[in-house]
Amino acid sequence: MSGTLILVRHGQSEWNLKNLFTGWRDPGLTEKGHEEARNAGRLLREKGFKPDIAFTSVLSRAQVTCDHILKELGQEGLETIRDEALNERDYGDLAGLNKDDAREKWGEEQVHIWRRSYDTPPPGGESLKDTGARVWPYYINEILPRVLRGQTVLVAAHGNSLRSLVMVLDNLSGEEIVKKEIATGVPAIYRLNADATVASSEILKG
């Protein structure tokens, strides 16, 4: 067995609360979101995790989540790499629109396809497949080598950038990924084998 990958979606954002498509827009966390992020850090601390490095996106909700986690772990100032490759899926023309208004305008089914399908992009935005086409190479080149060297690597990112990663790690089909939801502030722990396959995975709840 090699190292450990810790994946965490940011805590609830202002736009999650307002039910707005967010994508690459940059709202902050709500008070609940800050608390979810701190709680993720506490759960990791209770289980004795001690990351060697952290990765996050260039969006503040993921960065602040990462900061809260590191603070709870007593690891403020840990080397943290921020990269656009880990950003949320670009929601294109939907960004800033209310999700219920979108369902009224385009229908429940169409909006669900845009939000959860593998390869249908929202207008002017990225499909999950497009998102994976930047997340996966970044994972392979920057994150995985560290895990294979035995490090514990924290990744604080977004619902869909993490869905695209988990799709490959969990070997999910294009149909299975439609049902996959990633909760805010809930760490997922992946222990990898030396050949980069998943030895075990667990969700930390509490």
Ligand SMILES: O=C(O)[C@@H](CO)OP(=O)(O)O
């Ligand atoms: O708005 C977004 O960017 C994402 C994540 O909050 O929403 P969805 O659940 O539609 O993927």
